[in-house]
Amino acid sequence: MTTRMVLSIGLVAFTSLGAATLYVHRNAPPTCTSDWTLDLVSEILRDNFHLDSIIVNHIQTVSGGFSSNTHDCAAEVAEIKGDEDASDLPWWEIRYRIVHQDGSRPSAVTVELGDRVPLAPPTPSPWVRLPSYL
Numbered sequence: 001m002t003t004r005m006v007l008s009i010g011l012v013a014f015t016s017l018g019a020a021t022l023y024v025h026r027n028a029p030p031t032c033t034s035d036w037t038l039d040l041v042s043e044i045l046r047d048n049f050h051l052d053s054i055i056v057n058h059i060q061t062v063s064g065g066f067s068s069n070t071h072d073c074a075a076e077v078a079e080i081k082g083d084e085d086a087s088d089l090p091w092w093e094i095r096y097r098i099v100h101q102d103g104s105r106p107s108a109v110t111v112e113l114g115d116r117v118p119l120a121p122p123t124p125s126p127w128v129r130l131p132s133y134l
Contacts, residue, residue, distance in 0.1 A: 030098055030107055032061045032073035037109060041096050044111045045077065053080045057091070058120035064098075071098040076117055086119060093117045 030037045038056060045051040057076045064071035073096050078089040093114035100107050 030071075032071055032075075032096075032098070033059050037073075037096075037098055040109045041075075041094070041111055044096075044109065045094070045113070048111070049113050051077065051079050054078065055080055055086065055089075057086075062095075069100045072096075073098070076120055078119075089119075091117050091119050 041056070042054055045054055054077045057078070059073065059075040062072040062074050075094050075096070076091045077094050078086065078091045081089065093116075094111055095114060096109060096111045098107050098109050
């Protein structure tokens with residue numbers, strides 16, 4: 001009898017945790033790196049700032065967690081031009097915010113175009129950074 005009760009309680013707890021995680025995940029706004037968000041950012045940059053055929057680099061979440069209603073993000077963008085090296089292109093800093101709307105409306109995205117910045121170097125892999133911590 002005790003084993004059945006423990007298994008029943010464990011199953012209810014596991015199911016409740018799964019349901020709560022699904023609820024939070026469905027109600028959270030898209031992340032900074034989601035395809036939906038980056039497509040919308042690209043569309044806004046094209047329509048409002050006349051940047052077409054862009055490349056996005058160094059995407060970072062500035063604030064907002066898994067269950068947050070907003071995500072503040074930062075990145076660098078450049079307009080792709082012919083046979084130029086990425087480091088030779090003019091790069092601009094952008095800040096964008098994703099705000100979860102109530103009801104059935106999709107999340108809202110706003111974009112701010114900042115100053116020119118140099119191309120950020122690639123982030124080294126954890127295996128490269130590990131020896132410096134030891």
